[in-house]
Amino acid sequence: MIPGTLPGTLPATLPGMVCHVAGVGLLGPGLPDWESGAAALAGRAPWTAAPVVPPPPAMLAATERRRTSLAVRLALAAASEAVSRAGLPADAPDTVFASSNGDGAVVGAILEALHAPGGAISPTQFHNSVHNAAAGYWNIGAGSMCPSVSLGCHDDTVPLALLQAAAQVASERRPVLLCLYDAPLPPPLDALRHTTLPFACALVLAPEPTPGCLATLRVRHLTAGPPDEPALPAGLAALRAANPAARALPLLAALAGGGTGSGAGGGTATLRLGLADGGAVEVGLAPC
Amino acid sequence: MTEPETARPGPRPWRAPLRIAAITAVSAAGVGLAATRQALRERRGGLVPCDLPDMPAGIWIGRVAAVESVRLPAALRAFDCRNNRLAELGLATDGFDAAVARARARHGAGRIAVVLGTSTAGIAETEAAWRRRDAEGRLPADFDFAHTHDLHALSRYVRARLGLAGPALTLSTACTSGARAFLEARSLIEAGVADAAVVGGVDTLCRMTLHGFDALELLSRRPSRPCSADRDGISIGEAAGFALLERMESGEEAALRLLGAGASSDGHHMSAPHPEGLGAVLAMRAALGAAGLEPGAIDYVNLHGTGTRANDAMEDRAMSALFGGRVPCSSTKGWTGHTLGAAGALEAAVAAICIGDGLVPGCLGVAAVDPAFRSDVAVANRRLPVRRVLSNSFGFGGSNAALVIGGHDA
Numbered sequence: 001m002i003p004g005t006l007p008g009t010l011p012a013t014l015p016g017m018v019c020h021v022a023g024v025g026l027l028g029p030g031l032p033d034w035e036s037g038a039a040a041l042a043g044r045a046p047w048t049a050a051p052v053v054p055p056p057p058a059m060l061a062a063t064e065r066r067r068t069s070l071a072v073r074l075a076l077a078a079a080s081e082a083v084s085r086a087g088l089p090a091d092a093p094d095t096v097f098a099s100s101n102g103d104g105a106v107v108g109a110i111l112e113a114l115h116a117p118g119g120a121i122s123p124t125q126f127h128n129s130v131h132n133a134a135a136g137y138w139n140i141g142a143g144s145m146c147p148s149v150s151l152g153c154h155d156d157t158v159p160l161a162l163l164q165a166a167a168q169v170a171s172e173r174r175p176v177l178l179c180l181y182d183a184p185l186p187p188p189l190d191a192l193r194h195t196t197l198p199f200a201c202a203l204v205l206a207p208e209p210t211p212g213c214l215a216t217l218r219v220r221h222l223t224a225g226p227p228d229e230p231a232l233p234a235g236l237a238a239l240r241a242a243n244p245a246a247r248a249l250p251l252l253a254a255l256a257g258g259g260t261g262s263g264a265g266g267g268t269a270t271l272r273l274g275l276a277d278g279g280a281v282e283v284g285l286a287p288c
Numbered sequence: 289m290t291e292p293e294t295a296r297p298g299p300r301p302w303r304a305p306l307r308i309a310a311i312t313a314v315s316a317a318g319v320g321l322a323a324t325r326q327a328l329r330e331r332r333g334g335l336v337p338c339d340l341p342d343m344p345a346g347i348w349i350g351r352v353a354a355v356e357s358v359r360l361p362a363a364l365r366a367f368d369c370r371n372n373r374l375a376e377l378g379l380a381t382d383g384f385d386a387a388v389a390r391a392r393a394r395h396g397a398g399r400i401a402v403v404l405g406t407s408t409a410g411i412a413e414t415e416a417a418w419r420r421r422d423a424e425g426r427l428p429a430d431f432d433f434a435h436t437h438d439l440h441a442l443s444r445y446v447r448a449r450l451g452l453a454g455p456a457l458t459l460s461t462a463c464t465s466g467a468r469a470f471l472e473a474r475s476l477i478e479a480g481v482a483d484a485a486v487v488g489g490v491d492t493l494c495r496m497t498l499h500g501f502d503a504l505e506l507l508s509r510r511p512s513r514p515c516s517a518d519r520d521g522i523s524i525g526e527a528a529g530f531a532l533l534e535r536m537e538s539g540e541e542a543a544l545r546l547l548g549a550g551a552s553s554d555g556h557h558m559s560a561p562h563p564e565g566l567g568a569v570l571a572m573r574a575a576l577g578a579a580g581l582e583p584g585a586i587d588y589v590n591l592h593g594t595g596t597r598a599n600d601a602m603e604d605r606a607m608s609a610l611f612g613g614r615v616p617c618s619s620t621k622g623w624t625g626h627t628l629g630a631a632g633a634l635e636a637a638v639a640a641i642c643i644g645d646g647l648v649p650g651c652l653g654v655a656a657v658d659p660a661f662r663s664d665v666a667v668a669n670r671r672l673p674v675r676r677v678l679s680n681s682f683g684f685g686g687s688n689a690a691l692v693i694g695g696h697d698a
Contacts, residue, residue, distance in 0.1 A: 017479050114495050115418050126500030127559035127684050131460035136685025139555035145570055147551035149468060151459050152439035160457050164472060171478035188426050192433035221481055223398035223453045277444060
């Protein structure tokens with residue numbers, strides 16, 4: 001059997017799980033949203049580093065909003081933009097949230113408190129330390145009761161989350177919101193996990209083509225083979241290296257049209273995102 | 289109680305169940321299925337007063353002392369930490385690693401995925417390294433963050449240890465992690481990414497978790513007594529639970545099967561469950577729908593049953609809304625403690641024991657069930673045919689998951 005296919009459930013002609021990109025959200029340095037970010041990613045406009053100011057999530061009530069950290073705000077901003085561009089209500093899709101570091105600022109503060117004389121952990125900090133905190137706030141804000149999973153796969157977080165989201169779309173035949181985000185860690189953890197800039201992006205993946213669909217993806221796992229990721233425009237390569245979630249940038253550049261300048265995607269490309277312990281996740285893009 | 293309103297269509301029955309080709313668990317109730325079975329039969333719990341240093345005073349824990357003498361294979365020594373030692377202990381128990389080796393010969397290493405859950409992985413190593421910070425506050429150079437603290441250290445260790453080459457994923461949805469792993473693996477198998485998957489959860493005692501739950505005033509100062517009128521909180525435990533799931537076709541026979549699984553979100557609060565249990569009902573309905581079963585087909589429900597006032601009351605409401613008090617239920621956390629991200633996988637192994645033995649293990653240490661409860665809560669062991677078990681897991685962030693596990697005649 002061809003890896004990634006199962007006769008009877010997927011077209012046997014093409015290897016890999018098929019899904020369609022119905023909407024994108026983006027927030028990172030010099031990438032304030034998908035529309036202007038896509039121009040820089042496609043090389044139609046220069047990329048200029050600029051500080052990231054994630055908005056306090058409007059979807060949350062004031063009491064919850066106050067408690068949100070940078071990591072949560074990043075995730076919710078990208079996720080909100082993606083569902084909005086996909087024309088979906090926020091409570092409609094199942095969700096896959098993925099982050100290498102989770103909320104490192106909260107975890108760092110708890111570790112510090114545990115070692116301070118007479119230090120006590122704040123209860124709010126503790127429940128915000130769970131890896132699914134961003135997903136929890138999303139579901140509260142969206143009023144969503146849909147299934148939601150949170151992944152943490154170190155350097156492989158982006159390719160594996162994409163694989164899992166595509167598998168959910170293929171098996172459940174429902175739209176999935178995939179949100180990838182990471183925020184810098186505080187000292188001394190920052191010395192052990194290189195994350196110097198904040199970054200988040202989100203994709204709404206649909207089982208069928210949608211109006212305004214950006215691309216059709218075919219996703220599969222390969223047990224061997226070298227990685228193959230297209231080069232990024234100047235500056236963005238450094239951003240890719242500065243944040244685990246920014247490993248999504250080559251895919252986003254391909255969605256933005258790469259060097260073809262079409263703006264709304266439309267190109268054909270194949271990326272192989274390498275995995276730390278061997279193999280890769282292959283993503284094929286084709287016009288919707 | 290009113291049914292939750294949702295635009296989400298009803299769950300579709302699965303095309304076929306998954307074979308549970310092997311299952312094992314290690315907890316304070318025992319190392320492996322035989323020891324766990326004996327503890328359940330003899331109603332001998334594993335909770336002990338906490339004697340670990342720098343932990344909240346007066347609490348009880350479910351500690352797996354055997355983990356302390358476990359050594360990892362030399363080639364994988366970089367992964368050494370309490371959490372991966374507990375994983376190793378689990379893999380070496382009940383012939384689990386040998387069963388995976390046989391599956392590897394059948395399917396090929398690249399066709400077996402690893403999907404594991406944990407809430408804190410090896411963060412106890414970071415806690416220890418924190419004490420050894422230098423004058424500038426830097427962590428020691430010998431502290432290996434990626435192979436211990438990082439969530440993915442667990443799945444990377446297990447994949448390497450079992451010689452697998454399929455995708456390895458780590459998920460972390462707080463206390464549903466161990467159950468949720470079964471559902472995510474099913475997606476990979478159904479979508480054709482893998483033919484089989486090693487699933488489960490591993491979590492170990494650490495200061496962050498125990499002090500965190502203490503800050504929320506959720507820890508009992510006695511052994512945890514889920515569903516009891518006088519319940520007053522959680523006892524935290526540690527555990528590793530693993531299962532080997534394999535694709536099967538309709539009509540195929542198997543001694544143990546995952547018949548269905550489902551999940552939902554509360555969308556209500558970060559640490560308090562929805563008071564009416566709407567999310568819990570949705571997750572149970574989704575699992576039953578995936579299994580193509582009505583509530584009446586379930587013989588026993590293994591509750592999430594943490595022993596807190598709020599969780600157990602919420603779960604009873606959800607249970608009685610769905611089952612009308614007609615299905616025996618209990619929590620086994622009085623034996624093991626709440627093992628957090630491992631609980632769903634540990635309790636899948638408990639379900640396997642209940643099916644094999646025709647056993648409903650009554651809640652441990654409960655003199656009187658909460659008089660407000662309407663479910664049929666067992667507080668003594670019952671002997672009856674158990675063909676299908678529904679197992680609940682709920683967690684912070686409003687995460688809910690349920691599994692339906694069946695025997696050969698389910």
